[in-house]
Amino acid sequence: MYNIKEAFYSLQGEGAHAGRPALFCRFTGCNLWSGKEQHRSTAECTFCDTDFVGTDGQNGGRFKTASDLLKHLDTLWPTNKSHKYIVFTGGEPALQLDEALILEAKKRGYTLAIETNGTLPLPKGIDWICVSPKTSKPLVVNQGNELKLVFPQSHLPPSDFEHLAFDHFYLQAMDQAALPNDQQRVDSPQAQTLRYCLQNPQWRLSLQTHKMLGID
Known part of the structure; x- marks a missing residue:
């Protein structure tokens, strides 16, 4: 059984594939936060700006088999x-993405990407691995195509990740709207991120262009 919050066709808004037409499949559930506001303050990740609870989103639902889900997505x-x-994506897609789903997507001609927090092992066959660290626990996925760090996170300095085997290193400014009022900063995350990238050129700036464009 696969539980999908939502699925939609749009442009990738972030990172190395920004601007690329893509089909997004958002799984329900995450291992770092329940998704419920009453649990946010005690969660391992407190700044998530995504609804991944339930299956009531656009084109969401429950699917018994990989074939059923890919037929729907296609x-x-x-x-x-x-x-x-x-x-x-998710939530945390590694909780549900498996080899059966990967094989079915390949059979239908898809190139596969995942956006993961990197704390769970991944099945084989994924073409593009983007890790976005959210916790100080060691990464299980410590190599891939793209490391995209939401910045700033006081417990996760970018220097902790610079030695890892990723092709691209991105900093993405934390969305102020995802922070409680008492945590919002005078020195904006955007300004801090721009300054850090200029001072540390291993890192590139990732913009959330889909939000700028007003698309999903």
Whole structure:
């Protein structure tokens, strides 16, 4: 059984593939936060800006098999168009993404990406691995294509990750709207992120262009 909060076709808004048409499949559930506001302050990740609770989102639902889910997702890709690209996200997609789903997506011609917090092992066959650390626990996924760190996180300095085997290193300014009022900063996350990238050129700035454009 696969539990999907939402699925939609849009442009990738962040990181190395920003601007690329993509099919997004958002799984329900996360291992760092329940998704309920009453648990946010005590969660391992307190600043998430995404709703991943339940299956009531756009094109969401419960699917018994990998074939059932991919048949559903495939209807969202433009008819008879190639360059199929799917991003599995969450919540934490590693809780549900498995080899059966990967094989079914490959069979239908998709290139697969995952956006994960890196604390759980990944199945084989994923084409693009983006890790976004959210906890001080050691990363289980410590290599991949893209490391995208939300910045600033006082317990996660970028220097802790610079030695890891990733092709790209991105800093993404924390969304102020995701922070409680008492944690919002005078020196904005955007200003801090820009300054850090200029001082540490291993890191590139990742903008959330989908929010700028007003799209999903």
